[in-house]
Amino acid sequence: MNTFLLVLIGINAVVSFKGFNDFDFFRKYEFHVGSIRSGEQLRMLTSGFLHGDITHLAFNMLTLYFFAPIVLDTFGNVNFLYVYFVSLIAGSLLTMYFHKNDFHYRAVGASGAVTGIIYSSILLYPEMNLYLFFAIPIKGYVFGIGYLLYSIYGMKAKNDNIGHTAHFGGAIGGYLFTLIKVPSLIQTNTEMVILLTIPIIILFYLHKTNRLN
Template identity: 55%
Template structure:
C-alpha cells in the first residue's frame, strides 16, 4: 500500500476513532461538535473538530464509503498534499458557510464530515468530469450531472428547511473542493472549461439568492 493510500486510510481512521469516542462519551461529543454559540464565544476548534464526529454509525459509514470511493481520484491528480488541502479546506469552508447562514441561530449545532467529503467528490468531478457515478450505488449518472443537480437540491433544501441536514455545510464543502482544485490544477480551466462553467452556475445562483434576501 502506497503513501497516498495510507493518508486516505489515516483520515478515515481519524473519523472512525473520534466518532466512536463521541458515541460513547456525550461530554466529548458536546465539547467538539459544531455549536454556533460556542464558536462565536471563541471556541474556534469546533469548526474543525465537528467534522470528525458523526451522529451514528450509518452517518459515519455513508460519509467514509463516499470518501473511500473518490479520494483516490483526487490523490492520483493532486497528490497527498493536494488531497489533504481539498479535504481540510472543504471541511473548514463548509462549516464557515454554515456559520454565516446560522450566525444568529445560537441554538444551531451540527456534526459530520459531509462538507469535506462533498469537497473531495467535487474535486474528483472537476478532475474527471466524464466519470460515471452510481446514484444510490445503482443508477448510472454522469458525475457532472450529479454535481450540478446536488447543488441545486442543496439550495432548495436550504430554503425549505424541512430536515435536520446541514445542507449549507455540504454546499460550502462543494465550493471548497471546486475552488481549491482550480487553484491547485489550473489546467482544468483549459481541459474541462465547459464543466468548470456549468459547475459554477449553482454557486452563482446561491449568492444571487442570498443577495436578494431569498435564503
C-alpha cells in the same frame, strides 16, 4: 486502496462512534454558533469528524471512498489533505456567514470536506462514472450537482442536524483549490467549470432573496 485514505476514513469513524456513545463529547466538539462566537473556534474543525448517526457517517465515507482516489492520484497525499481541510474549513466559514446570528445553530459532519473532494475530482475527471446502489450508472458531475441541490432542500427543511450549508462552502473550497493548482482546467474544461458553479449561484440567490427560511 490507498492506506492514507483508509486512515482518514478510520479517524472519522472512531471520532463519530465516540460521539454516538458520549453525548458530552458530541456537544463539546460539534459546530455550535454560540460557542464558536464565544471563542471556541476549534469546533469549526472538530465538527467535521462528528456525524449525526451511522447512516450520515456511512454516506459521507462511502462518497469519500469513491471520489478521493482521483484527487489522490493527481495531487498526492499532501495536496489531497490540503483539499480536504481547506474544504472542511471553508464549509465551516460559510456556515458561520449564513448562521452568525442564530446562536443556537448546531451541525456536524464531514460533508464540507467530502463535497470539496467531489468538486475537485469532477473538475479533474468530469466523465467519471459512478454506480448508485452498485447498479445504476451515473456521471460523477450529475451526482455532485444533485448532492448540492439536495443540500438546498435540507437547508430549507431544517429537519436534521446535518451541516448542509457546509456542503457549499466545501464545494467552493475544493473548486477554487483545484483551479489554483491546475489553472489550465479553465480552458480545457470550461463547460464543467461553469456547470459546477450553478448550484452555488442558486444558493446565494436564495439566500439573498430570503428564500431559504
